[in-house]
Amino acid sequence: MSDFDARAGRIFGPDSDLLVELTAAHDAAAASVDASLLDVCRQRMAMLLGAPIADARSDLAAWPSSPDYSLAERACLAFTEQFVIDVASLDDDCADAVAEHLGRDGLAAFCSALLVEEQRLRLELIWTRLGL
Amino acid sequence: MQLADALMTQPSSLNDALVAELHRHFSDTQLAELTVDIMKWNYQKVSVALGVDDEVAPGKLTPLVFDERGNWMR
Numbered sequence: 001m002s003d004f005d006a007r008a009g010r011i012f013g014p015d016s017d018l019l020v021e022l023t024a025a026h027d028a029a030a031a032s033v034d035a036s037l038l039d040v041c042r043q044r045m046a047m048l049l050g051a052p053i054a055d056a057r058s059d060l061a062a063w064p065s066s067p068d069y070s071l072a073e074r075a076c077l078a079f080t081e082q083f084v085i086d087v088a089s090l091d092d093d094c095a096d097a098v099a100e101h102l103g104r105d106g107l108a109a110f111c112s113a114l115l116v117e118e119q120r121l122r123l124e125l126i127w128t129r130l131g132l
Numbered sequence: 133m134q135l136a137d138a139l140m141t142q143p144s145s146l147n148d149a150l151v152a153e154l155h156r157h158f159s160d161t162q163l164a165e166l167t168v169d170i171m172k173w174n175y176q177k178v179s180v181a182l183g184v185d186d187e188v189a190p191g192k193l194t195p196l197v198f199d200e201r202g203n204w205m206r
Binding site for chain 2: 095
């Protein structure tokens, strides 16, 4: 069980329907996207939101200029940043770059997985701030 | 509204005064439920990101109707 799930369980109860749905959404997201790709994007989202990150790649903030990121990772990281910062500004080129590597269905799955990860990050941050 | 703004922009930006004010009005359980209720509307980001968020009524405001359980009725 993840830290998020454990915390949600403490807040809403270990047998709550909400916890079941939150866990199911996360499991579905994890199953739909390459794990390492989603993880690096999750780490970047955490950085942008000011969330604590365990085992973050040390050069992640400098990914645009780092030679250690694949073309697929770069496309997905660019998409992730726009998704978090200003989703309405996400343009077709950014989405197409991801689709070039993941396909159209993969783009949709990736986008949905980002949403799940972002929601969990934001909830953890706000729960911490509220002392929950 | 300020809680929603913080949650949607920078959750860590919630200031101490607002946190105290929220706790004066809501229990921990209510606050937790509020945060989840606010976050669930984030699902719209997927449609926006994929460019499939067409207007329901182009050029017009769309009234939101909810059932007795608070579920949005399309």
